[in-house]
Every structure is written in C-alpha cells, then in structure tokens.
Amino acid sequence: MTSSNRAIVDGMLAKFEDVWGVLDQLFGSLGPDDCLRPHGPDWTMADPPYHISYFDRELAAIPIERGTDVPESEQTAWRNLNELNAWNEKMFAQRPDGQIAQWNMDGMRASRDRLRSLMQT
Secondary structure, eight states: OOHHHHHHHHHHHHHHHHHHHHHHHHHHTOOTTGGGSEETTTEETTHHHHHHHHHHIIIIIHHHHHTTOOOGGGOOOOSSHHHHHHHHHHHHHTSOTTOOHHHHHHHHHHHHHHHHHHHHO
C-alpha cells in the first residue's frame, strides 16, 4: 500500500473509531428494559447491534478479504428499498432463537475488530 493510500485508510479508520465510540456509548447506556423498547416499526433497541454486526461483516470485511475476484453470481446489488429490506429479513432470519442483547453487542464488536484488523494491515 502506498503511503498516500495508507493515509486515506488511516483517516477512514479514525472516522470509524469515532462512530464506533458513539455507538458504544449509546448501546452501553441501555439497560435490559431499554433493549425491549421499540426501534421503528419492526425492531427493538437490541436489534441495531445485530444489524451492524452483519452489515460490517457482509458488506465491508468479507469484500475486503475477497478482493476484486468475485464471480458476478455472488455479487449483490439492490435496486430498490424492497430488495434491501428482503436482504435484512434474510439476515435476521439467520439469528439464533433466543439471542440476547449481549450476544448482539459481542457480534458487533467482533465484526468491528475484524474490519479494524483488515484496515490496519
């Protein structure tokens, strides 16, 4: 990686760290009862960390790991909000039954650590 590219990646990582810090403060301030509060029409406050974990994994970490040699049949593009919502529904359907909010937080941190590691190399 060239020094100018390294500077760009380091700048992006610094911005991610800022956002991650804010998310940690927000989710860390929630108690068990808060996690049951609605977040939009379909989610509770325990759901965003799960969403962030698979979003970071599927749309950032895995593509970085795979690079540009991805068969077209495995590339994903959504043409509208309905397709994006269907993808989110598919991802939520993969969540284990009975998953507690702490597991969602752990998954979010694991995806973040994976992305951080990729960006630091």
